[in-house]
Amino acid sequence: MWSRLPFGDELRAELGSPGRSRRLDSSPRSRVWRVELPAATAVVKQIVDGPDADERYAREVAALRLATRAEPPVVPALLATDPGARVLVLEHLDHRRPAGDWIVGYAAALARLHATARAEDVGVLPRWQGPGQADIASFLGLAEALEVPVTPGVSGELDDLVNRLDQASGHALLHGDPCPGNDLHTPAGVRFIDFEQASLGSGLMELAYLRIGFPTCWCVTSAAEPLLERAEGAYREEWRAATGSETQDGLVDACAGWLLRGDALVERAHRDSTDHLARVPHQDWTWGTATARQRLVHRLGVVSRMTAGHRSLSGVSSLCTAMRRRMLARWPALGPVPAKRP
Numbered sequence: 001m002w003s004r005l006p007f008g009d010e011l012r013a014e015l016g017s018p019g020r021s022r023r024l025d026s027s028p029r030s031r032v033w034r035v036e037l038p039a040a041t042a043v044v045k046q047i048v049d050g051p052d053a054d055e056r057y058a059r060e061v062a063a064l065r066l067a068t069r070a071e072p073p074v075v076p077a078l079l080a081t082d083p084g085a086r087v088l089v090l091e092h093l094d095h096r097r098p099a100g101d102w103i104v105g106y107a108a109a110l111a112r113l114h115a116t117a118r119a120e121d122v123g124v125l126p127r128w129q130g131p132g133q134a135d136i137a138s139f140l141g142l143a144e145a146l147e148v149p150v151t152p153g154v155s156g157e158l159d160d161l162v163n164r165l166d167q168a169s170g171h172a173l174l175h176g177d178p179c180p181g182n183d184l185h186t187p188a189g190v191r192f193i194d195f196e197q198a199s200l201g202s203g204l205m206e207l208a209y210l211r212i213g214f215p216t217c218w219c220v221t222s223a224a225e226p227l228l229e230r231a232e233g234a235y236r237e238e239w240r241a242a243t244g245s246e247t248q249d250g251l252v253d254a255c256a257g258w259l260l261r262g263d264a265l266v267e268r269a270h271r272d273s274t275d276h277l278a279r280v281p282h283q284d285w286t287w288g289t290a291t292a293r294q295r296l297v298h299r300l301g302v303v304s305r306m307t308a309g310h311r312s313l314s315g316v317s318s319l320c321t322a323m324r325r326r327m328l329a330r331w332p333a334l335g336p337v338p339a340k341r342p
Contacts, residue, residue, distance in 0.1 A: 005018060005033055005044060006082070006087050007087075008087075011082055011089060014080050015038075015080055015089060018035045018044075019035070019036035020036045021033045021035045021036070021044070022034045026045075029048055029053075029056065029268070029269070030046060030047050030196070031048060032044070032045045035089075040092070042079060042089050043092050045088045045090065046085065046088075047060070048086075056197070057086040057088075057196075059125060059176075059195060059196055060088065060195040060198065062124050062125055062198070063125065063175075064090075066116050066117055066121060066124065067116050067173060067192075069116040070116050072189055073189075074189075075192055075193070077091040079091060093186050094186055094187070095185055100340070101230070103221075103223055103228075104227070104230050105185070105190050106190050106231070107231040107235040107238075108238045109190035109192070109238075110207070110235060111207075111237075112242055113173055114174065114203035114206070115239055117171050118171070122171050124200070126199050127200055127201055128199040128202070128205055129199075130165035130205070131162055131165065131257050131260040131261050132162060135260040135262065136162060138262050139277060140154075140155065142277045142323070145278070145281040146281060146323055146326045147326065148322045148323050148326050154316060157312065157314075157315050158316065161257065161260075161313065162257075164253055165205075165254070168202040168250060169202065169248070170200075170202035170204075171200045172202060172203035173198065174198060174199045174201050174206055175195060175197075175198060176198045176216075177196075178206050179214050179216060179217030180217060180221070180342075181218070181219065202254070203239070203247070204248065204251050207254070208251060208255045208258060210228055210232065211251075211255055212254075212302055213290075213298050213337055215258045215261065215295075215299070216264055217288070218267065219341050220288065220290040220295055220338065221337065221338055221340060221341050222338070223339065251306075255299075256306075256313060259302075264295075265295055265296065266287060266292075267287055267288075276292070277296075279292070280293060289337065289341075289342065290338070293327060293334055295337065297328065298336065300320045300324035304317055304320035304321045
């Protein structure tokens with residue numbers, strides 16, 4: 001349904017009366033317009049009604065304000081807000097088609113974004129939430145459904161993993177959904193948009209997106225190892241430059257944590273109490289550039305390789321290898337996830 005541009009008297013007094021406007025594509029959770037204002041072209045975003053609409057609006061505003069500390073910028077400028085209508089007015093930025101090695105600049109910008117939050121910002125945004133006991137049970141249930149034996153010790157390894165993720169230090173500004181489409185590749189560099197799920201935590205949870213395949217995203221990609229190493233190196237270099245410190249270890253844990261998340265097999269609007277991993281043996285479904293089984297096979301392969309020889313996750317490594325092998329044997333037509341973004 002097309003809705004009237006939500007540009008009230010206070011916004012008009014601050015920014016002037018809008019001229020032409022055009023509705024843009026967006027998720028069902030928001031409405032977005034491109035608007036001609038007296039001083040410049042802008043983007044108007046309204047968070048739509050829902051049980052968490054006020055929280056999503058507050059997260060986005062808080063994250064954008066924290067992110068303005070970055071230099072060069074990593075977000076569009078926040079020009080004005082109308083909290084009563086849950087409206088943000090943002091700088092309009094021109095997006096151009098990303099280069100083939102886009103994840104390198106993306107990773108550098110992501111590090112600058114993460115580095116904008118400070119210790120005194122704790123409490124401004126919620127803390128990042130990782131997988132829990134229900135996710136472990138679901139993952140082990142999938143192994144059983146695939147008829148893959150779970151060796152003694154694996155359950156304990158997964159318990160310890162979840163505890164490590166829950167206690168991971170850090171107060172980085174996490175985007176919450178740093179996906180292709182939420183990154184604008186402008187002539188001046190990468191800018192991130194759509195911070196409705198922003199939180200504070202360890203930046204490794206989002207650096208992991210590059211290897212694990214953008215788990216909360218419609219657009220899954222699998223880059224070659226040399227490109228991944230360049231991108232992760234760019235992240236670490238930018239983090240060091242912005243904070244004066246080194247990134248911590250924990251990328252293996254972060255990737256393994258995303259593997260456990262069954263709700264990362266469906267788009268956000270469908271993330272509810274459903275056990276999506278339990279659906280995989282009986283049903284496959286397409287979301288964006290890959291099916292659920294393709295996503296899961298990719299993640300199993302990544303975690304299997306990363307945990308090989310890892311003392312704390314050796315049983316998990318063997319289990320991932322066996323689960324991936326069983327899935328490919330049962331569904332031999334499964335292809336790899338795309339190497340390039342659309």
